[in-house]
Amino acid sequence: MNQLKNGTFVISYCTACRKKIWPPYEYCPACYRRTSPVTAGKIGKVVEFSRSWLEEQEVIVALIDMDGILLLGSISEGQGITIGAAVELIATGASSDGKIYFHFKILGSV
Secondary structure, rough: OHHHHOOOOOOOOOOOOEEEEOOOOEEEEOOOOEEEEEOOOEEEEEEEEEEEEEOOOOEEEEEEEOHHHHHHHHEEEEOOOOOOOEEEEEEOOOOOOEEEEEEEEEEEEE
16 A cells, blocks of 8 residues: 555556456455556546535546446546546545545546
């Protein structure tokens, strides 16, 4: 999780069964072999989203599929957002109280 706190999204990868694992584990939960840390890609697609207007400011929260890894994050400037839209991970990290965050921007349709 130290990499995530520094803004790098790292997952575990099992070379034995070729599974991507999030959150990262030292051992694969499927085959119990040792995993390796790998930097995840930055492109994903919107699976589902919801708009909220907390404090009169629009916030879009979305479930994003990052090549089989599902993440819950926020999306900036939600104009044109649709299910299946391509997004790019533009910020990740942990807040001062330890809460992990992911922030995306829309690229277009997949």
